[in-house]
Amino acid sequence: MKLDVNALGTFYRMAREGAGLAAGRLTHMTDVETRAGVTKLNFMRGREIRRDFEDSTAKVGVRVELTGAIEGYSVIVFERENALRIVESLLEESATDTDSDLSDEAGELDEFNEMTRSAATEVGNIMNNGFIDGWADVLETVIDVSTPEFVEGRSADTFFDEVEKAPAGDDLALLFQSQIETVETQVGFSHYLFPERESMAALLDRLRTSGGIEYDKLDGFDRMAERGAEEVAKTATTLTGIDTSVEIRRLNFVSLETIPEQVPDERLVGVAFEFDGVPSGYLLFLFDEESANEIVDAMVPTGAGDTAETDGFGQMGQSAIQELGNIMASGFLDGWANVLDTTIDHSTPEFIHDIGAAAVDPVVIQLGEDQEFAFVFDTVIVAAGREFDCEVYAIPDESDLERALNDLDVDRIEEEPTTAEFQNVTGTGTDGGAGTGADTDT
Amino acid sequence: MKTYGTEPGAPTSVQVGISELTVSDGDDTLKSYGLGSCVAIALYDPETEIGGLAHTMLPDGDEAENSDRKPGKYADTAIRALLRRMVERGASYTTVEAKLAGGSDMFEFDSFGDGVGKRNIDAAKAELEKLGVPLVASDLGGDRGRTVEFTPETGTLLVKSSDENGDHGVTEL
Incomplete structure (x- = not known):
């Protein structure tokens, strides 16, 4: 597998484009003004990704598997508190239209139940799709997405260990990381893409314009x-x-x-x-x-x-x-x-x-x-x-x-x-x- | 990026990041933080109170491939893009005035030649002259960072910088 600056530049644009679309969709869904923050391509070892992830705050994630032009996993990670707040505001909004019981329930959220879990999964999924659509636009190709999976926990294991292609401790992985922030409240979300090595190699080959490294x-x-x-x-x-x-x-x-x-x-x-x-x-x-x-x-x-x-x-x-x-x-x-x-x-x-x-x-x-x-x-x-x-x-x-x-x-x-x-x-x-x-x- | 506050009509504060440019009007404030060798270019039309701010990092966009995609990155293309967007919004080209701040040179590295800040200042001044936009005020050069805040309604450009002892000085242009 070889890479060059042109190929990485395309990846970078993909990540930024995806973050922009995901931020836009979140705004559309929640009426909260958001923006795409810092976007990075990281080369990190599996153990560092895990260490980076484990800051002892409880998190929830929504994970999808990708096939097609990019194979791998795309994971949206929220701090658990933030996810609850977002779900809360979503449910309150729908409750004013329909059923006041919902708003009572949403008003005192501290655990995920079936309904809030599915609302959070929906939010995560819409954001994941924003990223993926952004990449597909840049690559002018099709990426297929599996049904979303809801993950909750404190440790990186919960989020990454079931991911077949997640890098082992010593493997250097190419990781796409983006932050999405709400403008007023500084709520951030992280996005991780773990591309599968072979599919990455094929993409790099396609995008490379020089001999590469x-x-x-x-x-x-x-x-x-x-x-x-x-x-x-x-x-x-x-x-x-x-x-x-x-x-x-x-x-x-x-x-x-x-x-x-x-x-x-x-x-x-x-x-x-x-x-x-x-x-x-x-x-x-x-x-x-x-x-x-x-x-x-x-x-x-x-x-x-x-x-x-x-x-x-x-x-x-x-x-x-x-x-x-x-x-x-x-x-x-x-x-x-x-x-x-x-x-x-x-x-x-x-x-x-x-x-x-x-x-x-x-x-x-x-x-x-x-x-x-x-x-x-x-x-x-x-x-x-x-x-x-x-x-x-x-x-x-x-x-x-x-x-x-x-x-x-x-x-x-x-x-x-x-x-x-x-x-x-x-x-x-x-x-x-x-x-x-x-x-x-x- | 334009963001909307919850109260309609209330002035908003917009952050103009490095390589970005924003056009607005009235009492909105446009801010750029931590300019070192970057140059902030503020253009405004006192009659229509339409103005814009660019946070430019390089002198010459005409030489660069991506200046179409990122006009705010380069002094020359940023000035032209600001003018165009202001005129589209109703400003009158002939009454537009300019203020500049930034372009410090904090490091004396060999590779920096005459100074990266100076190159940006020269390019911005040259482009303004070429387009016949008068430069009415500026706070340029030196070796300190600056944060700027621009209000199109009044054309006021506030420049904050700090000296070695951490005392903050505010200059109003």
């Missing part, structure tokens, strides 16, 4: 990025003494405009780098203000200067964050360079303290001159019991990435250790620019 190399690249993420967490722990770990890690394929939309709409503290080699691109570490303060406190000895400043990050604070960013960048890119058997240099760190989207859009604009979509290596690092939330965005240049992937020797990944360098960083880190390479292991 072997899918298995992407799998290798993902494993390599995993190492990079772990390296960042390890580096952060060493430098700050705060015990950190990798919480979320995804390889996304998105349209460039989606990236700033994904960043929290608040003031963030960040460090940005450009990196150069095969691949080249940009790397950003973004912290919320509280986490940044915590880091400054951990790294700068108390009483050593202007860290007591309330809001701003003085010279010492900036330097500390830049230094941390610099070493984390070396760790991350070392992970890549080692596996690719190449050298990736990175620039000196650029400090930023601004509204999240504003920190990301310059990079998106620069890449946007030559590409419409980007692979984003999206990582969240957290610390148990303390404020340390760091979002890492690595956005490589598309053509360089394709080249890097094609050169990738998948077998090397298991052999190569990744090692960050600590000894060559001195002073405040603002002098930065440490090259990272495969041959510089300590």
Whole structure:
């Protein structure tokens, strides 16, 4: 199975088109204004999909099996509470026309009964069909849909384990994810498509306009990025003494405009780098203000200067964050360079303290001159019991990435250790620019 | 995207996302959050109180394949699309005025050349000049992010930005 940017771009348009249609139908049905939120193509391992899913809230889902141009499963997932609210409003509406008993029943919903379950299934099914019609439009083909199945539970097993084609723990699956939000109330729904591998391969073949990349190399690249993420967490722990770990890690394929939309709409503290080699691109570490303060406190000895400043990050604070960013960048890119058997240099760190989207859009604009979509290596690092939330965005240049992937020797990944360098960083880190390479292991 | 509030006739607030453009009238407010090197282009006709806002990210749509599909992504095509939609709604081409905000350059990367924000500013100004639309006010460049809010009725463009200490400054254009 081979993929290229054109084929993935078509998939992306399918996902967005489908989300738009599904949102429209939900509005039509419930009279609640909705919109399609962020749409992503994710490459995720089965175990990460499950971990991502299990945030301990009860969920309900409506699942259909697809045959025809796409084979696999399409699942709409609501938080259980939200599903009940929607069903409630639907039943109240119909009850005013017909039977007041219904509205009494709907008014105090906390369990699904036969009627509410069938109403929820209907809602989910109409949304599923919205997605599927959107894909069929883009692909100009026919997709057949089975009867919907209602699923309720807390764990991913309930939702995915019966799905024959759901990825096993270690399988890298291509996942279509969309959010639909109601405008006033911030109720979100997730949509997952698990395409069957063979049908996906056939579709990719049809949509590809270039030689493309072997899918298995992407799998290798993902494993390599995993190492990079772990390296960042390890580096952060060493430098700050705060015990950190990798919480979320995804390889996304998105349209460039989606990236700033994904960043929290608040003031963030960040460090940005450009990196150069095969691949080249940009790397950003973004912290919320509280986490940044915590880091400054951990790294700068108390009483050593202007860290007591309330809001701003003085010279010492900036330097500390830049230094941390610099070493984390070396760790991350070392992970890549080692596996690719190449050298990736990175620039000196650029400090930023601004509204999240504003920190990301310059990079998106620069890449946007030559590409419409980007692979984003999206990582969240957290610390148990303390404020340390760091979002890492690595956005490589598309053509360089394709080249890097094609050169990738998948077998090397298991052999190569990744090692960050600590000894060559001195002073405040603002002098930065440490090259990272495969041959510089300590 | 136009959304409708529950009270008919009440002013609505519409978010104009990156690469989007929206035309409206009266006291509706059009908002774009977190502009870094992106440029917000606000056009309005003071006589009919019809106006529009675009959140553009790149300078040159004529060179790009997808500018038909996404006119709001590029400064040049966004200005033309805004003008066209405003005139379709009843605005008069000859009285339309423009305000611009954004185009910061926060990073000094080698690959950025003269600056990605500057390229967007130059393109927007050039297109306005070409079409004879006067630029009446602007808040451009620098190294800070901005959030803008535009009201077609008054033609007011509010620009919020924050300095290093987190103090918010509001400029009214």
